[in-house]
Amino acid sequence: MTVQKKKTFVLCVLSVTALLALSVRVGYLMIARSEYYTQEAQELHERERDIKAARGRIIDSTGTVLADNKTVCTISVIRSQIEDAGQVIEALSSELGLSEEYVRKQVEKRSSRERIKSNVDKETGDRIRNMDLAGVKVDEDYKRYYPYGELASKVLGFTGGDNQGIVGLEVSYEEYLTGTKGKILTLTDAKGIELDGMGERRREPVAGSDLYVSLDINIQKYATQLAKQAYETKQAKGVSIIVMNVNNGEILAMTDVPEFDLNDPFTLIEEFASEEAQDGETTQDLLNQMWRNGCINDTYEPGSTLKIITAAAGLESGAVTLEDNFSCPGYIVVDDRRIRCHKTAGHGAEDFTHAVMNSCNPVFITVGLRIGAERYYEYFTQFGLKQKTGIDLPGEAATIMHDLENIGNVELATISFGQSFQITPLRLMATVAGLINGGTLVTPHLGVKAVNEEQGTIEEFVYPVTEGIVSSDTTEKLKYVLEQVVENGGGKNGYVEGYRVGGKTATSQTLPRGTGRYIASFLAFAPADDPKVMALAIIDTPQGTYYGGQIADPVVRQLFENILPYLEEMDYN
DSSP: OOHHHHHHHHHHHHHHHHHHHHHHHHHIIIIITHHHHHHHHHHHTEEEEEEOOOOOOEEOTTSOEEEEEEEEEEEEEOGGGOSOHHHHHHHHHHHHTOOHHHHHHHHTSOSSOEEEEEEEEHHHHHHHHHTTOTTEEEEEEEEEEOTTTTTTHHHHOOBOTTSOBOSTHHHHTHHHHOOBOEEEEEEBOTTSOBOTTOOEEEEOOBOOOEEEESOOHHHHHHHHHHHHHHHHHTTOSEEEEEEEETTTOBEEEEEEESOOOTTSTTSOOHHHHHHHHHHOOOHHHHHHHHHOOTTTSOOBOOGGGGHHHHHHHHHHHTSOOTTOEEEEOSEEEETTEEEEOSSTTOOEEEEHHHHHHHTOHHHHHHHHHHHOHHHHHHHHHHTTTTSOOOOSSTTOOOOBOOOGGGOOHHHHHHHHTTOSOBBOHHHHHHHHHHHHTTSOBOOOBOEEEEEETTTEEEEEOOOOOBOOSSOHHHHHHHHHHHHHHHHHSTTGGGOOTTSOOEEEEEEEEOSSTTSSOEEEEEEEEESSSSOOEEEEEEEESOSSOOOHHHHTHHHHHHHHHHHHHHHHHTTOO
């Protein structure tokens, strides 16, 4: 064989080998890897649009839906698919109430997909869809909807444009309420033009779980009505009412007037809109103030309602008995400071039971001094007053209290009748509940369970309790003496015909002192001998009469007159 023939032969062998190798490789790619490369090619030319998932509902103890979903539409455009830009701009501008300049700017953007407007009502979305405009996409999704407007606004909270919780229960239970987004996948060519006949692929969204809460809409409505009445008639800065189960901490109602519209939470209500003009604060600052829940986000000096704590510590420690006798001349001198009683003429001779009924400052100061700073501080801690309640709402404020080493006789004296420290209204309420329910410190809460449509109940929420914060003997004495306060003492305006009610009234100064501003409050529970429900009403900076016994007691009385028979019908425990 000649050299030339040999070269030709080798070249043929190499060519055949290369062709065989190429054939094997092509076969491998076409057969063994076909699914992979098909998917890669498909994804290269698929356009993706999110579909919002329905958020879980919030449902009260009566089965009433407090937070729901409303079907809305998102209108968007894909520039490469638009055939008549002028027609699209004119139609969307007209239907969506947007300027042609804005729509044109969005349409002309060089992006794969540009959103024109979200949360468009379904009727408008349907009209735009029926126009069949090339390049215009109408996707249905969900917007949070609150059927009762401002009811329990500072408890429920609301969501943002992305359907994510911002404040209140909406953010506390985000992991349960939020669903999983779906997707719409559209096949296009290399230029982004939809391929005829290929249609769309959908990955359906998964709805969030429903949250069942302890709120009772009937009690919430009535508490809000009473709070509004007090707010308006007393021209107050604010009015708060909390209703709680004494034995397990379930919140039946919580209102903090003025409230805001949950369906329009970014619009300032009148009270705050006027402040913007006066004080020059930013809108966001004012919105944050408007959304604050004074029941848990703010602290105050509780005044005489705190005397329940001093009475409990005194009885528990043995520093006082209900029969101990005192004499009130209208003041008491502690170190070099003269501290007066609210009755400047004095109460004269009285036993401890009547001192509680009379809310006598000198007697409570005497009891506090008998207990001593160190032991009083221990009881303050034991009763849970130094810690947050742990309620399932965001932003709970902490107690502001002296360090033990800074509590002298004067500080102890003022603490004993409810001054020189600050707590939240709910913290006071939770502690008193523990003192009158037999000594169990409960965690105030709203969440009861999360329920998924497919899986059923996925979680029943359990909350911490602390037992033995006070003896049963002290509990019985407290219930008795606090019932006497309502029967014959300073809380008599809280008396409810046909029911045994215990409670304590208070009138405290706002800080700084000397401004002439006060906080009126009344804390009450029923039945007094076997407490089941507790209510606290706080009227902040009322105009005119500001004494708690005269303006706060009647609010709780009216509340109890309506809800106690209702709770009996519900066989409430």
